[in-house]
Amino acid sequence: MDLPKVYNPKDNEAKIYDLWELSGCFKPSGKGKTFSMVLPPNNANGNPHMGHAYTLAIHDIAMRYHRMKGEKVLFIPGTDHAGFETQVVFERQLEKEGKSRFDFNREELYSLIYDFVQMNKINTENNLKKFGGSFDWSTNIFSLDKKVVDSAYSRFKKMWDQGLIYRGERLVNYCTFHGTGFADYEVEFKEEQGHLWYINYPVTNSKEFIKIATTRPETLLGDTAVAVNPKDKRFEGLIGKTVKLPITGREVPIIADEFVDPKFGTGAVKITPAHDPNDYEAAQRHSLPFITVIDLTGKITHEMPEDFRGLDVVHARKKVVEAIDSLGLLSKTEDYRHSVGHCYKCKTIIQPLLKEQWFIDMKPLAKEAIKVLEDKKIKFYPDSKRNQLIGYLNQLRDWNISRQISWGIPIPAFQNEENPDDWIFSDRVGQELIEVDNKTFRRDPDVFDTWFSSSSWPYVALDFPNGQNFNDFYPLSLMDTGGEILFPWVSRMIMLSLYETGQIPFKEVYIHGYVLAEDGAKMSKSLGNVINPMEVLDKYGSDALRMGMIAGRVAGVNRGYDTRKVEDARNFCNKIWNIARFCQDKAITIDIDTPEPESIADNWILNRLESVQNSIDNDLGNYLFGEAYEKLYHFIWDDFADWYIEASKVHQNDSVLGYTLKKCLQMLHPYAPFLTEAIWQSFMANTKQSILAITILKKGIKADASKSKEFDTLINQVIEIRNISNNLKLKMKTLNIASSSQDEMHNKLLIKLARINKITNNKIYEGIKLTTFEEPALIVVDQKTKLDYSNNLDAKIKERETSLHNLEQRISNSSYLEKAPKQLVQDTKNNIDSIKQELTSLKQDLNQINN
C-alpha cells in the first residue's frame, strides 16, 4: 500500500502547493461564466491572525468551488502598506530597541519601514500559500505598486479639479501622541467618568451672571461666545449682551442658537470653536472668531495667559478650575459620565484641533452609493449590513485624508513658498521643492490615509481602465471582509469605484464575523488569548484549520475559535485518507465518469451522492459554507464510509466505488484542497497527469430508485437488529425469516452489517419480532431474554401511542383538513396508518412474550 496509515499534512502541503503553482493552474481559463474575488489586502506589518485564516478559507472555498464548476475564475492576492497602522507597529519595535521615530528624519524612517514591510510582505505571501489560497500570483498587488499610487494621484487630481477635494482649516481629530490627524472612523469613543463644572460668567456691566456647564473648563480660555436656545425664556433679556470671561476678562457675546438643548446643564453653553465640533459649526453660523487654546503637542499655547502656558490639558484643567474657584465663580461640580474620543491605537484622548488638511467632500459620493444600496444593486450577506451601511453613509461628514506621518503615499500637492494659499498638483513627490512658472513650491509633508489608496482596490487590481482583467471580471463577483472594515473600506470602495468606473465594484458582499478567542472575548495581545493560526496549521494541517474555521459559522456573526472543531476536521481528513487507502488496497481506479451500479447499495450511494451534491450546490450558491461542509462531512463519513464501504466488503463494485471516491474528492476539494489533491495525485500517479483543482465537477447521476429504496429498508433493518442486540447484549444472533423469498445478497448484507450468525427459515415463531421486515421476521432468543425485552417493548409502544395520539388530534381538526396542503394531510394519514400497523405488531409481540 502506497499511503501511510495516518494522514500527515506536512508530507504533502508544500509539495502540493508547488505542483499547483508550477502548473499555473490558478490562472483564469475557460470561456464560461466568470467569478472573481480580490483578497482584502493583508497588512504587511506582522504575523497572521485567525481572522486571516478564516477570511482566506471563505475566499478560497468560493474560488475553488466556482473554478470546479468550469467557470473562468480570477483570484487576486495582495498586501497593504497600511500607513498609520504599520508606523505604529514599527514604532513599537523601535521602542523595544530604545529608539523613537524622532531619531530619524522622514526619509530615513520611510526607508526603514519600507524594509520592514518588504520582509513582512514576503512572509504574508508565504502564509497565504500555506493556507492554500488558489491565487493567480501574477496578479499579486501591493498598495505601493506604481499602479496603485498612480491611481491615487490621478483620482486626487480629478477630485481636486472638480472641487471634491479641498484644503482647509477644519476641526481635525488629532492624536497628540502620534502627532497626526485622523478620519472619524479612527476615533474610538469610550464612556468615561468625568465632571461637569458649573461656572458663572459675569454679564458685562451688570451684577448678573449667566451660568454655563462644561466638561472641559480649560477651553474657556478660548471661548468666543456663550450660546442659549432662542426659545428659552430664562435668557430672553440676555441675548445680544456680552459676558466678561473669567480669567482672561475677554468680552464675548451671548448668542442664540437652536442647537442648544435647554434641558441640558444650565441651558447655556460656552462656545469654543477651535476645540469642539458643535461649537465650530455654531461659530461658522455666527461668524465668531476661533481661538486656539491647545497646540499640536497637547499643551496650552503661548498666546494664553502666562499661568497656563505649556501646561498639558489635565493640569491646565485643574488650574483653571482653581482659578475660577478663587474668583468665586465656580458654582458647583458634579460627577458626570460622558463619552470621550480616544486614539484607537494608543488610547490618548483625541483633541479636536484646528488644522489645515486635505478633505474630500463626501456628500455627492455618498449620495451615489446610497442609491445603489437602496436599489439593492449590491447584495449583502447578511442583508442587515446593507442598511447599516446606508445609515453610515447618511451621516458621513467630510473625510480628512491627510496624515502627518512619514509612512504612506505622499500627497502630490505643493504650496507656493510666497503665497500659502496657492497650492498646485504635481506628482514630482520625490522632490521637496519644485519650480513652476518661476515660483518655488514646497511639497506637502503629509501622506494619504491608507483607505484613500485601498479604496481603489477592486478596479486597480484589475488594471482599470484598459486591462484585460478589468474587461473580463469587473465588477467583482464577491467581496468578503470582516465587519470592522465595513465602514472605512467597503463604503469607500463603493463610493470611489462608482466615482472612477461608473460601476459598482462588486455584486455581492459577504460580511463574516470575528474569530473570537475560545473564551468568547476578543483576541488581543494584551489579554494574552491570541491563537496563532500558523501553530494550529502546523499541528493539525491547513485543511483541518480551514474546515475547523468554517464549521458552524454563519455570515455576520462573531464566534469563538474552537479547537474541538479543528480536531474534528483533522479526524475527518484522516477518515477520507483511509477511505482512499481502502480503495487503493482494492486496486480501484477513480478516473470514472460512468459508474455501473448493480446492487441495491450501488444504486443507493449514487442517489445519495446526487442529492447531496445538489444540496451542497444550492448551499454554496448562497454562501452557506458551514452547512455545505456539514452535509459533505456526513455524506462521506456516514453514507460512504459507514454504509457503502461496509457493504462493499460483501460485494464490491469497482466503478461505483471509484466514482464515488472521485466525486467526494472533488466536492471536498474546496474545503480540504491539500488532502484531496494528495489523494488524487496518488491515484493518478500511474495513469494520466491531472490536477484535481482544475477538474470539472459534473452533475450527479440518478440511479434506480426502487433498488436504492430497498437499501434504505435494509439500513432500517440493520439498525433495528443492532439496537435489540445491543440492548440485550446478544453475542450470537440468529435471524429467522418466515419465508425464504428474500434476496440472497440482501441476506448477506444483513449478516455482515447487523452481525448475524445465520439466517434461518423456520416456521416456528419464537423470539423477538422485528418491525422493519415485511414478512414475519424475528431474532431467535430464549424465553428469559424475551422477558427482559418486554420492558423495552412497553416503552416503545407508549412512545408510538403518543405519536399516534398527536397525529390523530391533528387530523380531527377540521381547519387543518381545510387549510393545510393536501399532500401534508395525506402524509399525516399515511403516517397514522403505518403507526397503527406497527402498534398492532408490537402488541402482538408483547402478548406472545407474556403468554
Added chain:
RNA sequence: GGACCCUUAGCUCAGUUGGCUAGAGCGCUUCCUUGACGUGGAAGAGGUCAGAGGUUCAAGUCCUCUAGGGUCCACCA
C-alpha cells in the same frame, strides 16, 4: 440617544421561504482489538428552543413586550 445581533442538549453552535418525532461536533454511558481508519466502529442518555402575550389549522421560525449578554453608530456641552 439610535441601530443591529445573540439567548436551542453538559460545552460550542446549526436550524434557508412557518409543516409532522428540533439537529451537529465535542463531552458522557454501554459495548466492539471485524482484515481502510482507535484521529476507528455500534448502540444510547440528554432539550417545556430565555420568559410572557399575540397571529396561524400549524411557531424554535412571524409580530409585540419583558429579562439577560454582546456589537456598532452618534459632535449633547
